[in-house]
Amino acid sequence: MSDLTIFALTLAIAVAGFVFGRRRAVVSASGDVRALHSLPAYYGYNTALWGLVPALLVLAVWSVVQPLILQVVVSGQLPDALIAEAGAVSLVMADVARVADGLDAVQAAGTLAVDALSNLDAGSTDVRALLGDVGVALGADVRPEVLEAAQSYRGLAGSATTAKWLVVLILSLIGTGWAYSKTDLNLRARNIVESGVLALLIGAASIAILTTLGIVLSLIFNTVEFFRLFPATDFFFGTTWQPSFSGRGGASQLGIIPLIWGTLYISFIALVVAVPTGLFAAIYLSEYAAKPVRTVAKPMLELLAGIPTIVYGLFALLTVGPLLVDIFGEGGLLGVGLMKGGTAVMTAGLVMGIMLIPFVSSLSDDIINAVPQALRDGSLGLGATKSETIRQVVLPAALPGIVGAILLAASRAIGETMIVVLGAGAAARMSVNPFEAMTTVTAKIVSQLTGDSDFSSPEALVAFALGITLFVLTLGLNVLALYIVRKYREQYE
């Protein structure tokens, strides 16, 4: 029985619980609802919640824990020789899981009878070909030990699933029955339901923490795994990025420095474009522009922020890149021949700068508007011109906020993916020529993980180490931005 069916059945029990619980409460007050402690519906909700919540909690926890326990049990059965040969338990278990999935697929496809399937023998049957037929490709022939472990995995999983739905459904029935038996006119049903609802609200609010926890844990676990296979010093201080994929052999060189260089270089160019433009646009809009100009220009600029990044990526790849080659390329307008291909640091940086203009301008606009008018009036009253007021009074007052906005923009630039994947190129190099193709941390995360579900090689796992670097870098910038804004903000009455 699939989880979905179990869920639907529990739901049905809860609906029945609602109807009967409500009816019992009304009957217990002999039809006079005024005698009830709570409104009649609350008695129904009370019964339904007792049938639903504990059962679903068990279902969720069971679904998460079951594979973990099975992993431990089955890996305990594996012969040591096999583990030693493969190098790590996790590698063997990945094989076992794949074979077990494949056998499930065979059963679903109906190519083999269930009996024949459970009596498979790796010696006499070509299991690899069998699984290949149902679309589960294996890297090597299936060894008898692995097949045996996969069979025992499937057997355990089958009985565990049966146990799961029995337990969940019985729990749901018990909950409903208990709440039903408690239902009478003096039950404080509303209070119970409301504390239940509050608990659900708290649960929803904790999702944010769970997400962060999920991010951090998934990054850390895989990064630790990576550093077990690849020395951390070579990763953090290596100056060559040269992953070799399993087919070609040879050791990979996975130094992050060229990627960090590319990331920072592109972000720098993006900020050089975005910060002056955004800042001056914000100053003009908040200090000079007439109301009609402001009402038109501000939303138009913000339109740039609503355009998906894939659009900017394509714009970089197909429009800006070729344009820059025409100007700076071999035989181009300037005749300097600096640029060889359309994908370059400059291409990605320029386009990313365009993307960040509204980000900088709307943040700075808010901050400039928050500077009290009295400061401006005072400065103007002393005879300063408008631009002098802005430069010497408004901007210093708004500086912490503006620095915060720039740091946030920098964090955006560092984390941006699509523009660099399409516009910056794939070659990891450290060069000062902005017209050369370089690559970034995000682009390499994409190229190392796309279409790959096998996380056992350092070439795939390095993406998690890159991810954690990116996460720490952007988080650091965000926290720093918030800190600066809070610490140096002028408090105006």
Place this chain on the structure above:
Amino acid sequence: MSETRKSLFTEDAQTKARNRAERRFKGYGVAAIAAGLFFLLALLTTIVSNGTRAFTQTFLTVDIALEQTVIDEAEASFVKTSKYKAIVGAAMEAALEKAAIPTDMDQAALLKILSESAGSNLREFVLANENAIGETVSFNFLTSSRVDGYMKGRVVRADLERDKNLDAAHLDLVDQMIDAGLVERKFNWDFILGADASESRPEQAGIGVSMLGSFFMMLVVIGLSLPLGVAASIYLEEFAPKNRLVDLIEVNIANLAAVPSIVFGILGLAVFIQFAHLPQSAPLVGGLVLTLMTLPTVIISTRASLKSVPPSIRDAALGIGASKIQTVFHQVLPLAMPGILTGAIIGVAQALGETAPLLLIGMVGYIATNPPDGIVSGFMDPNSAMPAQIYEWAKRADPAYYERAWGGILILLAFLLVVNLAAIILRRRFERRW
């Protein structure tokens, strides 16, 4: 002190310099705005001028007499579509003869004008309409992407010198066929509704299936991020005490809003695929990842609209004996609903255009050729999504696919426009000022 007396209205050197600085400063501002608007304009014109071409496609019209014997022979052969292709080729020769266009090309050379799909299209038609056998039916076949490019001005004769498939003689023939009304550029519904095609057949590719993928993902995003986001905001805004845990949640939400989207992709890969063994490339997984990504946005905007409901409403409800939960759910929430929905819609728009996390959970590289058959299959079967499909086309490094990528962007932007307009209308129509 200078001796000469001057009128206040004559500017001295210093005033002149200051005024010049003032004008210069203002000029910088104007230039910045102009630059921003110029970039917007450049972006939009590029999209529109490149994208609109993807919506038309070149078709060749031929009449084919479907004879039972010929079709039986083709069905009996080993490579059926090649026999059907021969039928199309013969029909083309006949059509050229009828239009009095002389040619010395053989059938195989003539067929290069058409898309590879012509044979299988004919076969599909025959299998679906068996009663049409014995009649003469007029077919519209897609021409090959190069002929289409020629019609759209993307391909010129000089480009074909090194081309194995098509040469200038073909284009001369096409010119004559245009004059005879056989070849025409028409609106191509298959681009909007159809499925993706293999790398060598750009003329066949459409965005329809990945549109469905996006649709199912958005169902997941709306179905999860709205209730979760609203519940979380209600707790934080109406019930949360001031303590460590609540502080932690608040800081977390603020930080999550600024985490790069690719990190959410890593999370989705590690948690949903590696750990929970959900299927790769499934819209369900994409939806879950995008839900986590948009949740902070929804929470932040929902809290703002809950905050804007005046406390007097709460006090009145509490005063006549409602419980705190009843106050929130019966009074505050309905009043805040327009604002909440606006925020949710903006969150959905953000999720609809997001690409990076989808790359990691396998929604790219998968060729979305079959539409899902049913609701469960829509959520669980591998599919692509609109932005992922656009990225896929951009990666194929073929001008014909670039054109489709721009066209896809036009469709994506149209959706975003509709979604954002809905948000604006909702806000204008229902938002109250207290």
